Each structure stands twice: as C-alpha cells, then as structure tokens.
Amino acid sequence: METNIRKILVPVDFSENSKAALEYAHSFIKMFNAELILTHIIEPIVYPPDFSLGQITLPTDDLKEIENRVRSELAKWAEDERNVGIKTKSIIATGKPFLEIIQIAKDEDVDLIIISSHGHTGMEHILFGSTSEKVVRKAPCPVLTVRVPLKGFDYKKAFA
Secondary structure, X not given: OOOOOOEEEEEOOOOHHHHHHHHHHHHHHHHHOOEEXXXXXXXXXXXXXXXXXXXXXXXXXXXXXXXXHHHHHHHHHHHHHHHOOOOEEEEEEEOOHHHHHHHHHHHOOOOEEEEEOOOOOHHHHHHXXXXXXXXXXXXXXXXXXXXXXXXXXXXXXXXX
C-alpha cells in the first residue's frame, strides 16, 4: 500500500502548542511535498441564558473585530510558511471547532490532520472533552495529535 499525502490540515489557535504542531507538520509536508491548509475556527461566544431573554450572542461588530484579528494573524502564519517554500492555503470558519475542522477536512479532501492537544485533564476534560479527541474520533482521514513537549523535537529551533 502506497501512502500519498497531498494535503495536510493544521488547525491553529495561535498558541505555542499549535505552533509546535505546525512545526512538527513540516517534516510531513516536505516528505510528501504536500500542501498545507492552515485553519482557525472562531467559536461564537454565547452568554448564558437570561430567564427573560434566552441566550445572547456576541454583537456582530465584536464578531467582525475578532474575525479581522484572526484573519490578520492567520495571514502572518501563512506568509511565514510560504517564505520557507511551503504551498499554503488559509481557511477561517465559525462554529464548534471539532465540527468545523472535520467539515474542512471533508471539503478540502484532506489526507492528514495534524492537531495539537493541550492536555486538559480532570473536570475540564470531563465537562468539555477535547477538540483534538473529537477530531480523532470523527475525522474522515488519519489524525496525528501533537502534545508538548515532544520527544526528539528541537523547541529552541522551532520557537526562535
């Protein structure tokens, strides 16, 4: 069986963990001469229900401000990738992160997802689960999870 990885999806939240996942993805991108698809998912902020009003979402102007900041930051990350010769596409979506990541993987015919795991434990994990865990369970392609620190990974080089 021959493995042909043409497109690699790396969801980022602009944290050091997602930067580590992106750096880790470089080996796969170079090995397979794959295209990188960077994505950031904006999860709408919904305030708890008020007994008289129901759920209240973030005002549209605030959401546009967040989208503009995300677009700017993702463009910087994508440009950094292009500057080292990696073919890169950026996608911003709004919704539940794991659902949007899975949908993007389907829509873009992604061959591999490389995602950071923040390693939540205890009550937070019980209540919310983890985005990476949900992606692993439901993705249409293989998923590689990256948890910091990584054995054999040069962080000084990655974060210089």
